Amino acid sequence: MGSFSKKLERFWEVFYEYNGYQRVLTGLRNTVYIAVLGLVIGIIIGTLIAIVEVLPKYKRLPRILNGICRSYVGLFRGTPIVVQLLVAYYVVLPLIGVNLPSLQVCVIVFGLNSGAYVSEIMRSGIMSVDPGQLEAARAVGLSYRVSMMKVVIPQAVKNILPTLGNEFIVLIKETSVVSFVGAADLYVAFSYIGTNSYEFMVPYLVMALIYLVMVMAIAFLVRMMERSLRKSDRRN
Amino acid sequence: MIDVIDLKKSFGSLEVLRGITTTIKEGEKVAIIGPSGSGKSTFLRCLNCLEDPTSGSIIFEGVDIADMKVDINIHRRHMGMVFQQFNLFNNKTVLGNITLAPVYLGIHDLRVKQFKNFFIRIKNLFSRKKTPLYEITKTRRQIIDEANENAMRLLKRIGLEDKADAYPSTLSGGQKQRIAIIRSLAMNPKVMLFDEPTSALDPEMVKEVLDLIKQLADEGMTMVIVTHEMGFAREVATRVLFMDEGRIVEENTPQELFTNPQHPRTKEFLSKVL
Ligand SMILES: Nc1ncnc2c1ncn2[C@@H]1O[C@H](COP(=O)(O)OP(=O)(O)O)[C@@H](O)[C@H]1O
Ligand SMILES: [Mg+2]
Numbered sequence: 184m185g186s187f188s189k190k191l192e193r194f195w196e197v198f199y200e201y202n203g204y205q206r207v208l209t210g211l212r213n214t215v216y217i218a219v220l221g222l223v224i225g226i227i228i229g230t231l232i233a234i235v236e237v238l239p240k241y242k243r244l245p246r247i248l249n250g251i252c253r254s255y256v257g258l259f260r261g262t263p264i265v266v267q268l269l270v271a272y273y274v275v276l277p278l279i280g281v282n283l284p285s286l287q288v289c290v291i292v293f294g295l296n297s298g299a300y301v302s303e304i305m306r307s308g309i310m311s312v313d314p315g316q317l318e319a320a321r322a323v324g325l326s327y328r329v330s331m332m333k334v335v336i337p338q339a340v341k342n343i344l345p346t347l348g349n350e351f352i353v354l355i356k357e358t359s360v361v362s363f364v365g366a367a368d369l370y371v372a373f374s375y376i377g378t379n380s381y382e383f384m385v386p387y388l389v390m391a392l393i394y395l396v397m398v399m400a401i402a403f404l405v406r407m408m409e410r411s412l413r414k415s416d417r418r419n
Numbered sequence: 420m421i422d423v424i425d426l427k428k429s430f431g432s433l434e435v436l437r438g439i440t441t442t443i444k445e446g447e448k449v450a451i452i453g454p455s456g457s458g459k460s461t462f463l464r465c466l467n468c469l470e471d472p473t474s475g476s477i478i479f480e481g482v483d484i485a486d487m488k489v490d491i492n493i494h495r496r497h498m499g500m501v502f503q504q505f506n507l508f509n510n511k512t513v514l515g516n517i518t519l520a521p522v523y524l525g526i527h528d529l530r531v532k533q534f535k536n537f538f539i540r541i542k543n544l545f546s547r548k549k550t551p552l553y554e555i556t557k558t559r560r561q562i563i564d565e566a567n568e569n570a571m572r573l574l575k576r577i578g579l580e581d582k583a584d585a586y587p588s589t590l591s592g593g594q595k596q597r598i599a600i601i602r603s604l605a606m607n608p609k610v611m612l613f614d615e616p617t618s619a620l621d622p623e624m625v626k627e628v629l630d631l632i633k634q635l636a637d638e639g640m641t642m643v644i645v646t647h648e649m650g651f652a653r654e655v656a657t658r659v660l661f662m663d664e665g666r667i668v669e670e671n672t673p674q675e676l677f678t679n680p681q682h683p684r685t686k687e688f689l690s691k692v693l
Contacts, residue, residue, distance in 0.1 A: 313504075313506070313509075315502060315504050315506035316506060316508060316509065318469055318502070318506060319500075319502065319506035319507070319508065319599075320508070320519075320520075321469065321492075321495065322467060322469060322495060322498075322499075322500035322502075322603075323495065323496070323499075323500075323519070323520035323602070323603070323606055324492050324493070324495040324496035324520055324524060324606065325492070325519075325520055325523065325524070326492050329523060333519060333523065334508050334510065334511075334519075337510040338509055338510050
C-alpha cells in the first residue's frame with residue numbers, strides 16, 4: 184500500500200506541478216470535440232441517407248441513390264474505425280494531395296463513420312413505426328410526403344432520439360483510438376504523465392475513471408430523455 | 420358510384436384477386452364475407468388503391484382510379500377507410516386525429532388557389548380577355564375553426580367530446596374505433612370502406628361500434644364492409660358478396676344468400692359460421 188501512495192504522489196507531481204493537467208484538459212477537449220462534431224456530421228449524413236431510403240422506389244434516380252447509400256453504409260460499418268482513420272490519414276489524403284491536421288481528419292472520419300450508423304438508427308426508427316399509421320394517413324387523402332412528415336416521422340423521432348444518445352456514447356469511447364493518427368486525446372495526455380513519472384498505474388486508472396464518468400453521465404441523460412419521451416405517450 | 424371491372428391483384432406470383440367485377444351503387448351497403456385469405460381485405464384495399472391493382476379498372480365517379488396517372492390523393496378524400504387495427508395517429512390527440520386531414524388539405528387547397536390566382540391576375544393585366552379567378556370562400560383561420568367545430572360536433576355525436584385532448588394510447592378499443600370512424604366522416608366521404616371493424620375488439624365493445632356503423636347506414640351512407648358478423652351483415656347489408664379464392668363466388672340480398680345459398684362453397688362456408 185505504501186508503494187501505491189508513492190505512486191499517487193508521483194502522479195500528482197507530474198499531473199499538477201508539471202502541468203500534466205493541461206494536457207489532460209486538452210485531451211478531454213479533443214475527445215468531446217471529435218465526438219460532438221462527429222455526431223453532428225453523422226446526424227446530417229444519416230438524415231440524408233434516411234431520406235433517400237424512404238423515397239418511393241419506383242423511379243430510377245431514388246434507386247441509384249439508394250444503391251450508393253447502401254454501399255457507403257456497408258463500407259463504414261464493415262471496417263473498424265481505427266482502420267478508417269489510418270486509411271484516411273495515410274492513404275486517401277496523401278493520394279489526393281491534401282494536408283489536414285489530424286484533429287480535423289478525426290472529425291471527418293468519425294462523422295462519416297457515425298453517418299453510416301445513424302442512418303441505420305433512423306431507418307430502424309422509421310421501420311418500427313406501425314405501417315398502419317402510414318396507411319391511415321394515405322387513406323384520408325394525404326400524400327406520401329405529408330403522411331411521413333406529419334405522422335410517421337414524429338413517431339420515429341421518439342425511437343431515434345435515445346438511440347442517438349447511445350451512439351454518442353459509442354463515439355466518446357471510440358475516440359480513444361485517435362492517437363493512431365497523432366491527435367492528442369486522453370490517452371496521449373495520460374501516457375505523457377506516465378512516461379514522465381515513470382509510473383503508469385495511476386495515470387491509466389484515472390483515465391479509465393474519466394471515461395467511465397463521462398459515459399455514465401451521458402447514459403443518465405439519455406435515460407432521462409427516454410423517460411420524458413415516454414411520458415408524452417400517456418398524457419391525458 | 421364504384422364500378423369494378425375485372426380487377427386482378429397479384430403479390431409476386433401469388434394471385435390474390437382473380438378478376439372481380441361488381442358495381443357499388445349510391446346508398447348501397449355491401450357486405451363482403453368469405454374465408455380467411457380469400458382476398459377480402461385486398462379487394463377493399465384496391466378500392467382506394469392502398470394496394471395498386473395489377474390489372475382491371477375501378478371507376479369512381481367517372482374516373483378510373485386504378486390508372487397510375489390519376490392523382491389518387493384527391494379521390495381518397497371522398498372514400499373513408501376504417502381498419503381492423505383502428506390506426507389512430509399515435510402522435511396526435513383525438514381532436515388532432517380528426518382535424519389533421521381537413522385542416523392540412525383545406526389549407527393546401529387554399530394556397531394552391533392563391534398561387535394560381537396570383538398568376539391569373541398578372542395574366543389579366545396584359546390580356547383583354549379576363550380569366551376568372553378561383554373563388555376563395557374561406558380564410559386559413561376559418562378552415563381551422565370549421566374543422567375543429569366539425570370534429571367536436573362528431574365527437575359529441577359519439578359521446579366522446581371529453582376525450583378531445585386525450586392521446587389514443589389512453590382509449591379503449593371501442594373508443595378508438597369509433598374515433599377512427601368519425602375521423603373518416605370528417606372528410607365527408609361519399610363511400611366508407613370497413614375492413615373487419617370489430618375483429619380486434621373485446622366482445623363487450625363490438626356493439627358500440629356496430630351501432631355507430633348502423634346509424635351511418637340508416638343515414639344513407641354508401642358502404643362496403645368486410646365482416647365476420649353475420650348477424651350484422653344480415654341486418655344492415657343490402658347486398659352480400661361471398662368471396663373465395665380471389666373471386667366473387669355468389670352475391671345476393673342477405674335474405675336470399677343466408678337462407679338459400681346456391682353455390683356449394685357458400686353453403687359450406689355458411690354452415691361453418693352460422
Ligand atoms: N402485402 C402482401 N404481400 C404478399 N401477400 C399478401 C399481401 N397482402 C395479402 N397477401 C396475401 O393475399 C391473400 C389474401 O389476403 P387478404 O386479402 O388479407 O385475405 P382476407 O382479408 O380475405 O383474409 C393471403 O394469402 C395473403 O397472405
Ligand atoms: Mg382481411
